[in-house]
Amino acid sequence: MPHTHHTTLISATNLVERLAAAPGSVLIVDCRFDLAAPEAGQAAYAAGHIPGAHYLHLDRDLSSAKTGKNGRHPLPERTALVAALKRVGLKEGQQVVTYDAQGGMYAARLWWLLRWLGHDSVALLDGGLNAWQAAGQPLDTATPEESEGTFKAGAPLAVTFDVDAVVRNLSTHDHVLIDARSADRYRGENETLDPVGGHIPGALNRFFKDNLTADGRFKTAHELRETFSGLLGATSPDRVVLQCGSGVTACHNALAMEIAGLHGAALYGGSWSEWCADASRPVVTGATA
Numbered sequence: 419m420p421h422t423h424h425t426t427l428i429s430a431t432n433l434v435e436r437l438a439a440a441p442g443s444v445l446i447v448d449c450r451f452d453l454a455a456p457e458a459g460q461a462a463y464a465a466g467h468i469p470g471a472h473y474l475h476l477d478r479d480l481s482s483a484k485t486g487k488n489g490r491h492p493l494p495e496r497t498a499l500v501a502a503l504k505r506v507g508l509k510e511g512q513q514v515v516t517y518d519a520q521g522g523m524y525a526a527r528l529w530w531l532l533r534w535l536g537h538d539s540v541a542l543l544d545g546g547l548n549a550w551q552a553a554g555q556p557l558d559t560a561t562p563e564e565s566e567g568t569f570k571a572g573a574p575l576a577v578t579f580d581v582d583a584v585v586r587n588l589s590t591h592d593h594v595l596i597d598a599r600s601a602d603r604y605r606g607e608n609e610t611l612d613p614v615g616g617h618i619p620g621a622l623n624r625f626f627k628d629n630l631t632a633d634g635r636f637k638t639a640h641e642l643r644e645t646f647s648g649l650l651g652a653t654s655p656d657r658v659v660l661q662c663g664s665g666v667t668a669c670h671n672a673l674a675m676e677i678a679g680l681h682g683a684a685l686y687g688g689s690w691s692e693w694c695a696d697a698s699r700p701v702v703t704g705a706t707a
Contacts, residue, residue: 421513424541426677427636428515430553433543436513437470445508446471447516449480449524450547453611459524466557468517468550472506472564476666480527489692490611490664491527493578499531500571508567517543517550521627521634523667530669530685536572542673545635576672577684579659581692585699587659588619594653595621596683598662598671599690606703611663614694616701621661622649626670636677643678656682661689 421436421443428436436444448471450459456477463473474480479502481491494502508514514532516525525542532540543549551557579593587593597617602608604623606615617623628645631637650658655675662668665687675683693699 423539424513424515425538426541426673427544428541429544430549430555433515433550434553434555441470444513444515445506447506447514447528448473448518449476449516449528450518450520451476451524462519464559466559468547469556469558470562472562474502474506474528476524476527480531487692487695489688489695491666493665493687494531496535496571500535500569503569504567505564506567507565508569510568510570511539512569514540515543516540517546519547521630522546522636522673523626523670526669526673527666530576530672533576534574534578536575537569538575545633548634577682579684579686581686581688584618584659584686584693588700591620593657593659593684594650595659595661595686596624596649596671597621597690598624598626598660598667600625603663605705612691612694614701616694616703617690618661618693619700619702624649624671626662626667629670629674636674639677639679642674643680646675646678646680654682655680658683659686660684661686663689664691665689
Protein backbone atom coordinates (compact mmCIF):
# COMPACT_ATOMS: atom_id res chain seq x y z
CA MET A 419 0.00 0.00 0.00
CA PRO A 420 1.57 3.34 -1.01
CA HIS A 421 2.24 5.87 1.70
CA THR A 422 1.38 9.55 1.71
CA HIS A 423 4.22 11.69 0.42
CA HIS A 424 4.83 14.49 2.95
CA THR A 425 6.77 17.48 1.62
CA THR A 426 6.08 20.26 4.12
CA LEU A 427 4.49 19.21 7.44
CA ILE A 428 3.40 16.02 9.13
CA SER A 429 1.26 15.88 12.29
CA ALA A 430 2.19 13.78 15.29
CA THR A 431 -0.92 11.67 14.69
CA ASN A 432 0.03 10.97 11.09
CA LEU A 433 3.59 10.11 12.09
CA VAL A 434 2.36 7.64 14.70
CA GLU A 435 0.13 5.99 12.10
CA ARG A 436 2.95 5.86 9.55
CA LEU A 437 5.39 4.31 12.03
CA ALA A 438 2.82 1.71 13.05
CA ALA A 439 2.10 0.75 9.45
CA ALA A 440 5.65 0.80 8.09
CA PRO A 441 8.32 1.83 10.60
CA GLY A 442 11.20 1.36 8.17
CA SER A 443 9.69 3.73 5.65
CA VAL A 444 10.55 6.83 7.73
CA LEU A 445 13.88 8.32 8.81
CA ILE A 446 13.37 10.60 11.82
CA VAL A 447 16.00 13.23 12.58
CA ASP A 448 16.25 15.24 15.79
CA CYS A 449 17.68 18.72 15.13
CA ARG A 450 17.45 20.30 18.59
CA PHE A 451 20.06 22.97 19.20
CA ASP A 452 20.85 26.03 21.28
CA LEU A 453 22.89 28.88 19.82
CA ALA A 454 24.09 29.85 23.31
CA ALA A 455 25.03 26.26 24.26
CA PRO A 456 25.94 24.27 21.14
CA GLU A 457 26.03 20.88 22.88
CA ALA A 458 22.67 21.31 24.64
CA GLY A 459 20.67 19.87 21.76
CA GLN A 460 22.61 16.61 21.65
CA ALA A 461 22.41 16.36 25.44
CA ALA A 462 18.63 16.80 25.24
CA TYR A 463 18.51 14.11 22.55
CA ALA A 464 20.46 11.72 24.81
CA ALA A 465 18.02 12.43 27.64
CA GLY A 466 15.00 11.51 25.53
CA HIS A 467 13.95 11.56 21.88
CA ILE A 468 11.35 10.12 19.53
CA PRO A 469 12.05 6.37 19.33
CA GLY A 470 14.31 5.55 16.40
CA ALA A 471 15.34 9.15 15.78
CA HIS A 472 18.90 10.00 14.81
CA TYR A 473 20.59 13.26 15.76
CA LEU A 474 22.24 15.76 13.42
CA HIS A 475 24.15 18.71 14.87
CA LEU A 476 23.71 22.18 13.38
CA ASP A 477 27.39 23.10 13.58
CA ARG A 478 28.99 19.77 12.75
CA ASP A 479 26.54 18.19 10.30
CA LEU A 480 24.33 20.94 8.86
CA SER A 481 26.99 23.64 8.37
CA SER A 482 30.52 23.90 6.99
CA ALA A 483 33.59 25.41 8.60
CA LYS A 484 33.58 29.11 9.45
CA THR A 485 36.28 31.37 8.04
CA GLY A 486 35.30 34.59 9.81
CA LYS A 487 33.94 35.95 6.55
CA ASN A 488 31.33 33.37 5.49
CA GLY A 489 28.84 33.70 8.35
CA ARG A 490 28.07 31.75 11.51
CA HIS A 491 26.45 28.73 9.81
CA PRO A 492 27.79 28.46 6.25
CA LEU A 493 25.97 25.99 4.04
CA PRO A 494 27.59 22.56 4.26
CA GLU A 495 29.51 21.07 1.37
CA ARG A 496 27.03 18.95 -0.57
CA THR A 497 29.27 15.85 -0.46
CA ALA A 498 29.75 16.16 3.31
CA LEU A 499 26.02 16.54 3.87
CA VAL A 500 25.25 13.53 1.69
CA ALA A 501 27.77 11.51 3.73
CA ALA A 502 26.13 12.59 7.00
CA LEU A 503 22.70 11.59 5.71
CA LYS A 504 23.95 8.23 4.44
CA ARG A 505 25.59 7.65 7.81
CA VAL A 506 22.21 7.81 9.53
CA GLY A 507 20.76 5.46 6.96
CA LEU A 508 18.88 7.65 4.50
CA LYS A 509 17.72 5.68 1.47
CA GLU A 510 16.84 7.12 -1.91
CA GLY A 511 13.25 8.36 -1.90
CA GLN A 512 12.75 7.64 1.81
CA GLN A 513 10.41 9.84 3.81
CA VAL A 514 12.33 12.04 6.25
CA VAL A 515 10.69 13.65 9.28
CA THR A 516 12.69 16.32 11.05
CA TYR A 517 11.87 17.91 14.40
CA ASP A 518 13.16 20.05 17.24
CA ALA A 519 11.72 21.65 20.38
CA GLN A 520 12.14 25.25 19.24
CA GLY A 521 9.20 25.79 16.91
CA GLY A 522 10.99 24.29 13.93
CA MET A 523 13.76 26.90 13.79
CA TYR A 524 16.47 24.24 13.44
CA ALA A 525 14.46 21.42 11.91
CA ALA A 526 13.53 23.70 9.01
CA ARG A 527 17.24 23.98 8.15
CA LEU A 528 17.40 20.24 7.45
CA TRP A 529 14.09 20.43 5.54
CA TRP A 530 15.61 23.08 3.26
CA LEU A 531 18.97 21.30 2.93
CA LEU A 532 17.33 18.08 1.79
CA ARG A 533 15.42 19.97 -0.88
CA TRP A 534 18.71 21.59 -1.87
CA LEU A 535 20.02 18.05 -2.42
CA GLY A 536 17.01 17.22 -4.60
CA HIS A 537 15.10 15.21 -1.97
CA ASP A 538 11.51 16.39 -1.55
CA SER A 539 10.25 13.56 0.69
CA VAL A 540 10.94 15.57 3.80
CA ALA A 541 8.50 17.04 6.31
CA LEU A 542 8.77 18.90 9.57
CA LEU A 543 6.92 17.46 12.55
CA ASP A 544 4.34 20.17 13.16
CA GLY A 545 4.61 21.31 16.76
CA GLY A 546 7.85 19.38 17.24
CA LEU A 547 8.66 17.29 20.28
CA ASN A 548 5.93 19.04 22.31
CA ALA A 549 3.27 17.85 19.86
CA TRP A 550 4.65 14.31 20.00
CA GLN A 551 4.44 14.26 23.79
CA ALA A 552 1.06 15.99 23.81
CA ALA A 553 -0.20 13.11 21.68
CA GLY A 554 0.77 10.77 24.51
CA GLN A 555 3.74 9.29 22.70
CA PRO A 556 6.84 8.00 24.50
CA LEU A 557 10.46 9.11 24.37
CA ASP A 558 13.47 6.83 24.16
CA THR A 559 17.10 7.16 25.25
CA ALA A 560 18.52 4.44 23.00
CA THR A 561 20.66 5.58 20.09
CA PRO A 562 19.67 3.68 16.94
CA GLU A 563 22.36 1.76 15.13
CA GLU A 564 23.84 3.51 12.13
CA SER A 565 23.62 1.76 8.78
CA GLU A 566 24.94 3.03 5.48
CA GLY A 567 22.15 4.51 3.38
CA THR A 568 21.77 4.62 -0.39
CA PHE A 569 20.93 8.30 -0.72
CA LYS A 570 22.35 10.24 -3.66
CA ALA A 571 21.99 13.96 -4.29
CA GLY A 572 19.92 15.08 -7.23
CA ALA A 573 19.12 18.34 -8.97
CA PRO A 574 18.41 21.05 -6.36
CA LEU A 575 14.78 21.81 -5.56
CA ALA A 576 15.85 24.92 -3.64
CA VAL A 577 17.68 27.96 -4.98
CA THR A 578 20.62 29.78 -3.40
CA PHE A 579 21.70 33.42 -3.63
CA ASP A 580 25.30 34.34 -2.78
CA VAL A 581 26.74 37.54 -1.33
CA ASP A 582 27.85 38.83 -4.74
CA ALA A 583 24.29 38.50 -6.00
CA VAL A 584 23.03 40.42 -2.96
CA VAL A 585 25.55 43.19 -3.69
CA ARG A 586 24.39 43.38 -7.33
CA ASN A 587 20.79 43.49 -6.19
CA LEU A 588 21.48 46.75 -4.33
CA SER A 589 21.64 48.33 -7.78
CA THR A 590 19.28 46.20 -9.84
CA HIS A 591 16.49 45.73 -7.26
CA ASP A 592 15.48 42.58 -9.15
CA HIS A 593 14.82 40.70 -5.93
CA VAL A 594 13.26 41.48 -2.56
CA LEU A 595 15.03 40.30 0.59
CA ILE A 596 13.07 39.13 3.61
CA ASP A 597 14.91 39.08 6.94
CA ALA A 598 13.64 36.43 9.38
CA ARG A 599 15.17 37.93 12.53
CA SER A 600 13.20 39.60 15.29
CA ALA A 601 12.16 43.20 14.67
CA ASP A 602 14.60 44.61 17.21
CA ARG A 603 17.61 42.87 15.68
CA TYR A 604 16.44 43.92 12.22
CA ARG A 605 16.42 47.52 13.45
CA GLY A 606 19.93 47.09 14.87
CA GLU A 607 18.87 46.92 18.52
CA ASN A 608 19.78 44.29 21.12
CA GLU A 609 22.22 42.54 18.81
CA THR A 610 24.03 39.82 20.76
CA LEU A 611 24.98 37.27 18.10
CA ASP A 612 26.79 39.40 15.50
CA PRO A 613 29.32 42.23 15.92
CA VAL A 614 27.28 44.70 13.88
CA GLY A 615 23.60 45.56 14.26
CA GLY A 616 21.19 46.46 11.47
CA HIS A 617 20.02 44.96 8.20
CA ILE A 618 20.81 44.77 4.50
CA PRO A 619 19.53 47.81 2.57
CA GLY A 620 16.11 47.13 1.08
CA ALA A 621 15.40 44.05 3.19
CA LEU A 622 11.89 43.63 4.59
CA ASN A 623 11.24 42.00 7.96
CA ARG A 624 9.21 38.86 8.67
CA PHE A 625 10.04 37.34 12.05
CA PHE A 626 10.00 33.56 11.62
CA LYS A 627 8.06 33.02 14.87
CA ASP A 628 5.13 34.87 13.27
CA ASN A 629 4.63 31.74 11.15
CA LEU A 630 3.43 29.87 14.25
CA THR A 631 0.34 29.73 16.40
CA ALA A 632 0.55 29.93 20.19
CA ASP A 633 0.99 26.14 20.47
CA GLY A 634 4.04 26.11 18.21
CA ARG A 635 2.31 24.72 15.13
CA PHE A 636 2.37 26.43 11.76
CA LYS A 637 -0.49 28.70 10.83
CA THR A 638 -2.79 27.59 8.02
CA ALA A 639 -1.75 27.86 4.39
CA HIS A 640 -4.36 30.57 3.91
CA GLU A 641 -3.10 32.65 6.83
CA LEU A 642 0.51 32.34 5.71
CA ARG A 643 -0.34 33.21 2.12
CA GLU A 644 -2.25 36.31 3.21
CA THR A 645 0.57 37.64 5.37
CA PHE A 646 3.39 36.92 2.92
CA SER A 647 1.38 38.28 0.00
CA GLY A 648 0.66 41.42 2.01
CA LEU A 649 4.37 41.85 2.65
CA LEU A 650 5.42 41.21 -0.94
CA GLY A 651 2.70 43.04 -2.82
CA ALA A 652 3.22 42.52 -6.55
CA THR A 653 6.59 40.78 -6.12
CA SER A 654 6.44 37.17 -7.34
CA PRO A 655 7.78 34.47 -4.98
CA ASP A 656 10.61 33.55 -7.35
CA ARG A 657 12.00 37.07 -6.91
CA VAL A 658 12.24 36.67 -3.12
CA VAL A 659 15.52 36.07 -1.28
CA LEU A 660 15.24 34.79 2.28
CA GLN A 661 17.86 35.59 4.90
CA CYS A 662 18.27 35.88 8.67
CA GLY A 663 21.27 36.00 10.97
CA SER A 664 23.11 32.95 9.66
CA GLY A 665 20.89 31.15 7.14
CA VAL A 666 19.01 29.00 9.67
CA THR A 667 15.68 30.64 10.54
CA ALA A 668 15.37 31.93 6.98
CA CYS A 669 14.59 28.29 6.16
CA HIS A 670 11.56 28.58 8.46
CA ASN A 671 10.22 31.34 6.20
CA ALA A 672 11.03 29.15 3.19
CA LEU A 673 8.91 26.36 4.65
CA ALA A 674 6.10 28.80 5.48
CA MET A 675 6.09 30.09 1.91
CA GLU A 676 6.04 26.54 0.58
CA ILE A 677 3.07 25.70 2.82
CA ALA A 678 1.37 28.84 1.50
CA GLY A 679 1.88 27.76 -2.10
CA LEU A 680 4.36 30.57 -2.76
CA HIS A 681 7.11 28.66 -4.53
CA GLY A 682 10.57 29.57 -5.76
CA ALA A 683 12.13 31.81 -3.10
CA ALA A 684 15.93 31.66 -2.82
CA LEU A 685 18.05 31.41 0.32
CA TYR A 686 20.97 33.72 1.03
CA GLY A 687 22.88 31.22 3.16
CA GLY A 688 25.52 33.59 4.55
CA SER A 689 22.83 36.03 5.66
CA TRP A 690 23.51 38.94 8.02
CA SER A 691 26.51 37.33 9.73
CA GLU A 692 28.33 37.09 6.40
CA TRP A 693 27.12 40.47 5.15
CA CYS A 694 28.30 42.42 8.20
CA ALA A 695 31.71 40.69 8.27
CA ASP A 696 32.86 43.08 5.51
CA ALA A 697 32.84 46.71 6.65
CA SER A 698 32.61 47.92 3.05
CA ARG A 699 29.05 46.57 2.71
CA PRO A 700 26.28 49.05 3.58
CA VAL A 701 24.18 48.66 6.71
CA VAL A 702 20.79 50.15 7.56
CA THR A 703 19.46 50.64 11.09
CA GLY A 704 16.00 51.61 12.24
CA ALA A 705 12.63 50.47 10.95
CA THR A 706 13.03 51.54 7.32
CA ALA A 707 14.14 49.06 4.68
